[in-house]
Amino acid sequence: MALAVEIRDLGKRFGAFRAVDGISFDVAEGEIFGFLGANGAGKSTTIRMLCGLLRPTSGSARVLGIDVAKEPEEVKRRIGYMSQRFSLYEDLSVRQNLRFFGGVYGLRGAALAAREAWAVEMSGLAGKEDLLTGSLPGGWKQRLALACAVLHQPRIVFLDEPTSGVDPLSRRRFWRLIDAMSAEGVTVFVTTHYLEEAEHCHRLALIHAGRLSALGTVAGVKAVFRDHAVLEVAAPRIVEALETLARQPFVRDVSAFGTRLHVVVDDAAAGVSRVVAVLEAAGNGPATAERIVPSLEDVFIHHVQHEESRRREPAAGP
Amino acid sequence: MTKLRAVAVKELRQIRRDPLSLLMLLGLPAFMLVLYGFALNFDVRHVDLAVQDHDHTARSRELVAAFVRSTYFDLAATPAPGADLEDLTARGIARAVLVIPGGYGEELARGRPAEVQLLLDGADANTATTVLGYAGAVVAEANAEALRRTLMRAGGGEAVTGISYRPLVWYNPELSSTRFLVPGLMGVLLMLTAVLATALSIVREKERGTIEQLRVAPLRTVELILGKTLPYLAVSFLAAAIILLAARALFGVEVRGSYLALLAATLLYLLGALGLGILISTLADSQSVAFQGGLLVSLLPAVLLSGFIFQIRAMPAFLQLVTYAVPARYYLVILRGVIIKGSGLGPYPEEVAGLALFAVATLGLATLRLVREEA
Secondary structure, three states: OOEEEEEEEEEEEEOOEEEEEEEEEEEEOOOEEEEEOOOOOOHHHHHHHHOOOOOOOEEEEEEOOEEOOOOHHHHHHHEEEEOOOOOOOOOOEHHHHHHHHHHHOOOOHHHHHHHHHHHHHHOOOOOOOOOEHHHOOHHHHHHHHHHHHOOOOOOEEEEEOOOOOOOHHHHHHHHHHHHHHHHOOOEEEEEEOOHHHHOOOOEEEEEEOOEEEEEEEHHHHHHHHOOOEEEEEEOOOHHHHHHHHHOOOOOOEEEEEOOEEEEEEOOHHHHHHHHHHHHHHOOOOOOEEEEEOOOHHHHHHHHHHHHHHHHHHHHHOO | OHHHHHHHHHHHHHHHHOHHHHHHHHHHHHHHHHHHHHHOOOOOOOEEEEEEEOOOOHHHHHHHHHHHHOOOEEEEEOOOOOOOHHHHHHOOOOOEEEEEOOOHHHHHHOOOOOOOEEEEOOOOHHHHHHHHHHHHHHHHHHHHHHHHHHHHHHHHHHHOOOOOOOOOOOOOOOOOHHHHHHHHHHHHHHHHHHHHHHHHHHHHHHHHOHHHHHHHOOOOHHHHHHHHHHHHHHHHHHHHHHHHHHHHHHHOOOOOOOHHHHHHHHHHHHHHHHHHHHHHHHHOOOHHHHHHHHHHHHHHHHHHOOOOOOOHHHOOHHHHHHHOOOHHHHHHHHHHHHHHHOOOOOOOHHHHHHHHHHHHHHHHHHHHHHHHHHO
16 A cells, blocks of 8 residues: 655654654555644644645655655645635635636646636535635635645645634535545545544544654544443532542543543443442542543543653653 | 746735725825925925015115015015014014114115124024025125126226126926925835835735645745735836826926836836835734834835935934945935936946845845745
8 A cells, every 4th residue: 555644753843842753654545644632732743844844853754755854845746735724815706716726736727727617516616706705604615725725636635623613514514525535545634623523534643742642543542442441420529529539549540521520440330339439438429420432532631641651650760 | 937927816816806905005105295295395485574674775675675586585574663573483474584774775875884684583494594595695696786886886887797606507497396306205105115015915924824825835935926026016116107197297297317217227126125025024923013114114214314305425424324225225316317317327337236236135035034934
């Protein structure tokens, strides 16, 4: 299987700050690859290096076989990129935006006209070509931005938080477009912090503090919970409950989810009764606990916490 | 070429979509020309003059007539002996008061020196200096006339004529300051609009995030810079044409020299201005910062350090050095030559070199900064 992206020990330092700290992974052609992480985790820095916008300070990255540090211009020619702000000209019409981005990628004449027609069809903007882009609803702008990003038919497209600020219905429609592109063999490299969206991806990478903390298929990443159970716990004083449970040896992980706690234990049935008992003994009752199917967010928090404790331990050890 | 054209066409469409900015780019220069042209008039004519004549002889009336005949002075009041003369200037009735003492005519008739006094409102030093000059000239002429008559009476006959002083002012015979100001205004206004328009257009892309998409696109820095500046170059040329038309229609200032020379100098000047605009845009992150920065580096030097209003030769040595980095300084000299004197670029090799150097420096620095921003 050909590789669309190959990253080896890729790093980017800004002064003393390591924004990306030696990450390595591959993305296969035609894959929808989700790149997850909190704001400031190194997501955008990585994607900017892959697009030839930032020069790596260590390691290497190849996109479609081209070294991003050596031939950034060649990379730019071959990829599509859509930023989280959609980056359309709001004071231009739909058609004028398409013509501009087509022209910037060297399209003209009949080729441009054909791609323009395709883009209007694909984004569902037929009959609205002469509307000002600024007057379109968010979901339409988003589809137009995607159309602009792939006008020149790149083999890979980078989407930097493409669904931020868009209603759920438009988001679903957007993901259908992504699936269709992937089916045609286009590689989609997408960052998001909507964890439910990550379920659309074939494979995921979690980045935390500049390092990769998990990599694999959605099922594989979730499999860390194969031998564990996640319990949703409710108690009157939730912060106090979190502190109480964090001290228990049988509790592997505990984190707050809104007004509830998610608690990771080895055995579901025994866990439920012990959690309730501990909380009520501490005078924090009535408490309830029930087993839930772990979400990606649970997985994410689990990985991040393990990454943090792994980093602390070597410093504390001999 | 396709890419460059795409950027330029997009830019033109955005300019057209924003009529307010276009109006500012094209209308403001003409408006400022009218404003400055009428307000910044250094000519002093029709100065209100009060005359206190204690003498009341033919000779004293002759002197007053000479003042009025010169057209520089209008007789505004004739205060009686003993009137409060300072009150006249304080209330703005007269800018100058001519006092002719009693016995003026008699002294002259006897061939003895006669004295007259000129009281002057010195609050506006520039005007006062000019008025002083005019009055001196009028009196000198009257003196010469008196001398000639005395000598003739003494039997000198026709032979006595003295020096006949006939100054001839070239290029601007009326010494009209409007003619002198138009080139300066053109320098100021073109610099202002070109720098601001370019700087704002790029910073706007930064603010709206569209610059990101431009950076990811396979655009060479040259394509981006040219695509961004060519439309504004065209608009600036249009603004220059409007200024020249307005100057001709309103003030009768015509271009005496070749339009080609004018075009070439303006092109060089604008290239430098556009480079400066891009340079500012690489330093500023918001439109308000770009606006203030642009105003500071374009308007102030072009007005204060270009020789537009203040003579460079009269500046302290340090400031004179600074003016060498102000492109308006060179542009102004060329424009005054081409517009007023009717010369070409030939007499101004240093000024042309100065403009070219400035353009190369700003465009070069702007390119470097843009390339570095990408890395």
